[in-house]
Amino acid sequence: MSKRKKNSAQQLMGIEDITDYSIVTRQGELVFFVISPTNLSVLPESGISARINALLNVIRTNDGLELMASDAMQSFEFNKHFYRDRLEKEPLPAIRNLLQKDMEYLDGIQVMAASSRQFFLILRIQREIKGDIYAFLGDVEKYIHEQGFTVHRADKQELKGLLAVYYEQNMTAVTFDDVDGQRWIE
Numbered sequence: 001m002s003k004r005k006k007n008s009a010q011q012l013m014g015i016e017d018i019t020d021y022s023i024v025t026r027q028g029e030l031v032f033f034v035i036s037p038t039n040l041s042v043l044p045e046s047g048i049s050a051r052i053n054a055l056l057n058v059i060r061t062n063d064g065l066e067l068m069a070s071d072a073m074q075s076f077e078f079n080k081h082f083y084r085d086r087l088e089k090e091p092l093p094a095i096r097n098l099l100q101k102d103m104e105y106l107d108g109i110q111v112m113a114a115s116s117r118q119f120f121l122i123l124r125i126q127r128e129i130k131g132d133i134y135a136f137l138g139d140v141e142k143y144i145h146e147q148g149f150t151v152h153r154a155d156k157q158e159l160k161g162l163l164a165v166y167y168e169q170n171m172t173a174v175t176f177d178d179v180d181g182q183r184w185i186e
Helices: 009-014 045-061 075-088 095-115 133-144 156-168
Strands: 015-018 023-025 027-034 066-072 117-125 150-153
Touching: 015 045, 015 156, 027 156, 045 095, 045 133, 075 095, 117 133, 133 150
Parallel strands: none
Antiparallel strands: 015 023, 023 027, 027 117, 027 150, 066 117
């Protein structure tokens, strides 16, 4: 009987490390800058064009910079599917009524969360940075800010939260362990 080596979740995702400022993969290091969205509904058409041009300038002037939008909240589709299945099988009208109300409640949350997005500028670092990496990233952050965006570099917990939403659709956790169950041992 041969024993096979089990891979960690990070290895299965192609992640080598999550640092204080980046996600390290085999293809390079990814630094995430969190952009706070501008309320475009209050801007005139010229203001919207200016925001778009500013974003284009940021992306054009920084080689390896990409834009990403992500859900900020978890999806309730699995929960709603469970309720639909239970509703079909449930014979008692009172329970059916409660299941229907639960589905309506989840629909309401989903509608509110539908506009809840997170926006990131992702900097791919594929070469060695000469000098201090924090100074380099600070310069990039400063440049984005100078273009009129509210921005900050994602820290380790925010990176883990991003991965949790992307891979697991989980935004209920407040903090994320480096190793599953770590907080219960310490």
